[in-house]
Structures are given as structure tokens and as C-alpha cells.
Amino acid sequence: MVGALESDQSFAMAEKFDILSDGFDPTAVAPEPLPLPVTNGTGADQEEENLKKTKVVNGGGEREMVLGRNVHTTSLAVTEPESNDEFTGDKEAYMASVLARYRKTLVERTKYHLGYPYNLDFDYGALGQLQHFSINNLGDPFIESNYGVHSRPFEVGVLDWFARLWEIERDDYWGYITNCGTEGNLHGILVGREVFPDGILYASSESHYSVFKAARMYRMECQKVDTLISGEIDCDDFRRKLSANKDKPAILNVNIGTTVKGAVDDLDLVIKTLEECGFSHDRFYIHCDGALFGLMMPFVKRAPKVTFNKPIGSVSVSGHKFVGCPMPCGVQITRMKHIKVLSNNVEYLASRDATIMGSRNGHAPLFLWYTLNRKGYKGFQKEVQKCLRNAHYLKDRLREAGISAMLNELSSTVVFERPKEEEFVRRWQLACQGDIAHVVVMPSVTVEKLDHFLKDLVEHRLVWYEDGSQPPCLVKDVGINNCICPAHK
Numbered sequence: 314m315v316g317a318l319e320s321d322q323s324f325a326m327a328e329k330f331d332i333l334s335d336g337f338d339p340t341a342v343a344p345e346p347l348p349l350p351v352t353n354g355t356g357a358d359q360e361e362e363n364l365k366k367t368k369v370v371n372g373g374g375e376r377e378m379v380l381g382r383n384v385h386t387t388s389l390a391v392t393e394p395e396s397n398d399e400f401t402g403d404k405e406a407y408m409a410s411v412l413a414r415y416r417k418t419l420v421e422r423t424k425y426h427l428g429y430p431y432n433l434d435f436d437y438g439a440l441g442q443l444q445h446f447s448i449n450n451l452g453d454p455f456i457e458s459n460y461g462v463h464s465r466p467f468e469v470g471v472l473d474w475f476a477r478l479w480e481i482e483r484d485d486y487w488g489y490i491t492n493c494g495t496e497g498n499l500h501g502i503l504v505g506r507e508v509f510p511d512g513i514l515y516a517s518s519e520s521h522y523s524v525f526k527a528a529r530m531y532r533m534e535c536q537k538v539d540t541l542i543s544g545e546i547d548c549d550d551f552r553r554k555l556s557a558n559k560d561k562p563a564i565l566n567v568n569i570g571t572t573v574k575g576a577v578d579d580l581d582l583v584i585k586t587l588e589e590c591g592f593s594h595d596r597f598y599i600h601c602d603g604a605l606f607g608l609m610m611p612f613v614k615r616a617p618k619v620t621f622n623k624p625i626g627s628v629s630v631s632g633h634k635f636v637g638c639p640m641p642c643g644v645q646i647t648r649m650k651h652i653k654v655l656s657n658n659v660e661y662l663a664s665r666d667a668t669i670m671g672s673r674n675g676h677a678p679l680f681l682w683y684t685l686n687r688k689g690y691k692g693f694q695k696e697v698q699k700c701l702r703n704a705h706y707l708k709d710r711l712r713e714a715g716i717s718a719m720l721n722e723l724s725s726t727v728v729f730e731r732p733k734e735e736e737f738v739r740r741w742q743l744a745c746q747g748d749i750a751h752v753v754v755m756p757s758v759t760v761e762k763l764d765h766f767l768k769d770l771v772e773h774r775l776v777w778y779e780d781g782s783q784p785p786c787l788v789k790d791v792g793i794n795n796c797i798c799p800a801h802k
């Protein structure tokens with residue numbers, strides 16, 4: 314009787330709301346995403362052009378910036394399975410073919426990857442057995458939550474390794490594995506803001522865009538500091554800006570390798586400048602953005618040390634760059650005394666909240682732990698030496714070919730003239746800014762790959778400039794000693 318009553322009630326509710334009418338067709342959806350509004354011209358071609366070009370304001374004025382393709386034109390639709398699909402298997406076969414084609418695309422694009430700092434030389438086949446688990450390290454890495462499927466022992470092991478690298482005792486540091494390098498910067502600057510709520514954020518103009526994003530997110534006053542031709546922070550300009558704001562604490566982002574030129578800010582000179590301007594150690598906070606070179610610098614002879622023995626507040630690195638990881642991730646470490654101003658206990662988690670994100674990828678610590686154990690300090694040292702050697706090789710070969718090029722000391726980022734053709738830029742996945750482009754020489758970049766790139770570039774330049782036009786002058790970007798345009802040969 315009760316079952317019949319429930320059935321009648323369910324039928325009445327369904328009839329009342331007409332949840333699934335007889336005419337409902339779950340596959341009747343637009344096969345393609347709706348086009349974006351077109352403001353100038355008509356048609357998809359004009360829309361594509363509108364999306365590609367925008368204006369960017371630079372020190373020298375306004376210039377056009379070319380954006381990538383509109384992915385709406387190549388998106389893969391999500392469609393409903395046919396009613397008999399569990400018997401025919403058509404959907405599974407279709408998805409398998411799509412993924413197989415995608416894998417071929419990845420293999421091909423990886424062959425021509427040079428402009429972004431990702432180490433693509435890795436093999437994590439041994440970790441495949443763990444991909445069936447939803448591993449989540451939500452909450453504090455050092456305090457277990459009620460969610461039992463986590464990888465905290467691996468995460469803390471990785472953090473301890475980096476703590477030793479940057480010379481801070483286990484009881485004196487706090488950190489966590491982030492989802493990317495940007496999150497490390499957001500967290501480091503947030504800690505600085507919490508320590509000094511009225512502090513001013515100082516960052517060089519060549520700092521990563523996430524630093525200025527943090528300033529906007531946290532509504533912080535931000536002073537953009539000039540740079541030297543190398544991309545390193547100009548401490549004379551830094552001194553001028555500090556002197557004009559002596560009444561407020563200083564929160565500073567120090568670059569351990571800038572995004573475009575790979576320049577390393579002089580940490581010792583930065584600290585000396587702060588001290589000479591009257592800032593005691595309890596009136597400034599330094600975050601070191603070591604996204605790529607933060608892990609390379611410790612293995613370079615004569616390189617200045619990034620260490621917590623100096624008055625710094627935090628250091629962050631990316632895990633998917635020099636280490637090599639199939640997913641974006643990073644490491645952020647700060648002093649334990651600082652994290653107390655940021656953390657709160659959360660009963661729902663039975664843990665502490667001091668991270669930017671709530672749920673955190675529990676697989677990333679496994680990948681990092683696995684690689685650190687396989688390579689160790691000696692393995693990383695060999696890879697750093699290989700990268701620096703190959704970077705010098707590329708720089709020398711470019712200059713031999715009559716192409717302006719610059720390579721900062723302590724860096725594996727080779728800066729050179731921007732290729733004239735955007736298709737060439739996309740083919741080699743080069744990162745560009747104004748008249749310059751760069752190649753970041755990573756462990757996965759071989760001499761053979763560099764030779765292939767050089768041959769392709771030289772051949773294309775013959776076509777680009779066969780009409781008598783000249784390559785751009787890069788004096789303002791790389792200095793007179795590195796520019797070999799017709800005016801400065």
C-alpha cells in the first residue's frame with residue numbers, strides 16, 4: 314500500500330512539473346558553440362581576426378599584439394550516447410579514435426616545443442597504478458583531514474627536500490605543493506600582505522604577470538621598478554622608490570629568473586638597498602619567485618645563494634618546469650612564524666586552512682617525490698650543466714648566423730630577434746614580447762633539436778628579408794654588445 318502511494322505521488326509530481334515530456338530529445342543541442350558577437354565586419358573570418366589582434370601599451374607606446382586562434386573553431390563537442398550504445402560500442406570506438414588522433418598531435422607538437430620552460434623528458438609509467446584513485450590533500454599538508462585518500466607523507470617528504478635545499482630547519486618552515494607557479498606567487502605575496510597590511514608591493518617591470526595580478530586581487534599599492542638591460546631589477550630606481558615611501562613597510566618580489574630574459578635579481582644587493590634606506594628586517598618581506606631557476610641556481614657554481622639564512626620570507630618554484638611533471642604544480646615554502654597570521658582551523662576538514670586552494674591535487678606530490686628520488690641532487694646538477702651548455706651553443710650559433718642574441722649569466726633562456734612570420738612562431742611555440750623571442754633550453758631540448766630549429770630559422774630569414782628589408786634593431790632589448798643588426802655589426 315505504501316509502495317503504491319509513493320508511486321502515485323511520484324507520478325503526480327512528474328506530471329505536475331513535466332520533467333521529461335514525451336517530446337524531449339536529449340541530443341537536440343546545438344552541435345557547435347554559439348558564435349561570439351562580431352563588432353566589425355561580418356562572418357567567421359572577420360570574427361577570427363577580431364579575436365587575434367589587440368593593443369598593448371609598452372614603454373615605447375602602443376603596439377599590436379597577435380593572439381592565438383579562437384578555440385571555439387576547433388572544439389570537440391560533447392554529445393549524448395545513442396540508446397543502444399552499450400551494445401554497439403560505437404561511442405567508445407569514437408572516443409578512442411579521437412584520443413588516438415590527439416596523442417599523435419601531442420607527439421608532433423612536442424617535437425617543436427622550444428619557447429616555454431617545460432621539461433618534457435619524463436616517464437611516470439610506474440605511477441599508472443595510482444591513477445584510479447581520487448587523491449586529495451585538502452587542508453594543511455602537516456595535519457591529516459578526515460578524508461583518508463591523500464598523499465601527505467609524499468608531500469611532506471618533498472617539502473623537506475626543498476627545505477634542505479633552501480637551508481631552513483624542519484621546525485621553522487611551513488609549505489605546501491601548489492597547483493602552479495602562479496599560486497606560489499599569490500600565496501607568498503598574500504603572506505607578505507598579512508604580515509604588513511599597510512605594506513607597499515615592489516616588483517620589477519619584468520616580473521611575472523601573476524605578481525601584478527596578486528596586487529590587483531589583494532588591492533595592494535604596487536610600485537613597478539625599472540630594470541637593467543639584462544632584465545634584472547635596477548636597484549638605483551628601487552632605492553628612489555623606497556626613499557619616497559619610508560613610512561610604509563616594503564613587500565618585495567625578487568625574481569630568480571625573469572619570464573622573458575631569464576634574469577636573476579641580485580638578492581644580496583636588494584637586501585643591502587633595503588637596509589641602507591633604513592628598513593630593518595622587521596619592516597620588509599621578500600618573496601622569491603624561483604619558478605624555473607629557483608631549482609637550477611643551487612647547482613650552478615658561483616651562483617648567489619637563495620637561502621633562508623638571509624632575511625627572506627618565502628620561496629616558490631614550479632614543479633612542471635625544470636623537474637618535469639605531466640601536470641602543472643609547484644612548491645611554496647615560507648617561515649612558520651609568518652603562516653600563523655594566515656591560518657585557521659576548519660572543523661569540517663579536521664585540519665587547518667592556510668593554502669590558497671581548498672582541494673589540492675594529491676597526485677602531484679607523487680610525481681615530484683618519484684622524480685626527486687630518481688634523480689637526486691647529483692642528477693639535477695648534471696641536467697643543469699647540460700642546459701647551460703646547450704644554451705651557450707644556441708646563442709653562439711645564432712650570432713654566427715648574423716642573428717642578434719643574448720644569454721644572461723646563470724640562465725638557459727636565449728633571447729633573439731622575433732621571427733617575422735607568426736606561423737613560424739606558432740610552429741616552434743616561441744614566447745615573444747615586442748621585437749624579441751626566446752628559447753628556454755630545458756633538459757628535454759637536445760643539440761639535434763636546436764640544430765633543426767636553427768636551420769629552419771636561417772632558411773626562413775632568407776625569404777623574409779629577400780626584399781631588402783632589415784631585421785629589427787634590438788639595442789633597447791639586449792644592449793649594444795648583443796645586437797648585430799646592420800647598424801651595430
